Amino acid sequence: MADSDKFHWAGKVSRRDIQRLYDSEAQGLLDEDLLEKVMYTLHARVCDMFEVREAQQHGKVKCRSCGATVPQPLWYGGRNKDVPLRCEQCGWETTCGEFFESYTGKDMLPGSRRELFEEFLERFSLARQPKEKMLLLDWLIHEFHVQSGVASRLVAQNVIQGSRQQLIELLTALAGSDSGQASKEAWQATEDDPIRRFRRKYPSHAKVLEVAARLGIRGRTKMPENELISEILRLKPKLAE
């Protein structure tokens, strides 16, 4: 039996924490500490899932103590189970067999929804304000919920504690209730923002300047972009349609 603690794989998020978080938001008092905790746990979990995936697919193992790449690749099979995996940076060591056992049966592989988790990591790095983080969580819950009707195994089980049935109940409750409504409205509002719509049509600063030049806006090269776009839209509101 492997000493699993030596691997410190990140655990799953508690269902109760997610429910409490949504309740706090629904009451208009978003629990920001709890939000931090939930998002931190999710992020650590997803990062570890990708580490396991790297090991599983490419044999690449990162030291679980200092993060350095271990020179010896992960080899499978009974006859390789005693092959040592040793970190040259800090001396942490295990064996191929122990490493394999440490993540097996823990829902650590992203499976068919790799892109979803990649997108989560990308969005996570951009979410700074509590509101943005709550939106991101709500997006993920929504994705999980959409998928829950069709799959026999829920991808939500990779990151949230509970059985399939418990998770279906949670996801249905969260996606169907008024909780998260504020997030959805905020999301809608930002999507409907004219500046944002304009930016989608003119995605580079050079293009924005081109439009400004056509409209003869003075001082355009010195204006902050948002201000410049506001001025453009004041003159030509149709450009945001």
Ligand SMILES: [Zn+2]
């Ligand atoms: Zn190390």
